[in-house]
Amino acid sequence: MIRDFAVRFVGNLAALWVASLIFSEFTYGDQFGVLVLAAVVFTIVNWFIKPVLSILSIPFIIITFGIAYFVINMLMLVLTDAVVGEFEVGGFWTVVGATIVIWFVNVVVSALFRDVQASWRGGSARY
Helix, strand or coil: CHHHHHHHHHHHHHHHHHHHHHCCCCECCCCHHHHHHHHHHHHHHHHHHHHHHHHHCHHHHHHCCCHHHHHHHHHHHHHHHHHCCCCECCCHHHHHHHHHHHHHHHHHHHHHHHHHHHHHHCCCCCC
16 A cells, blocks of 8 residues: 555656646746645545545546546646645646646556566566
8 A cells, every 4th residue: 555655656746747847837836845745645635535536426427438537637636736835737728738748657657667566576567
């Protein structure tokens, strides 16, 4: 559980940093501490609040063919913005783009971690 949180945290930290490099409105005030705090809050929000919202939104997710789930991901980013003072996600289109970037970076980090974990065990990461 702690290792899973750590991997998610590192992935979110990298993802938020990459998003801040791509989108000028997406900023953490160039303070590493703010970025770390935003990554911690974003990880916690995604771990606890997102599953609850996802379950409550199942009908909307089905009706919209998954677009509602993307909106939930956007809301998690906006919620992190609301909680962390100097962390700003910008306007609507910046949030849309940042959500896509964060998803992609987390996919890459998860794949890398899976490969490293498999090499530690002496097995293959491909299933």
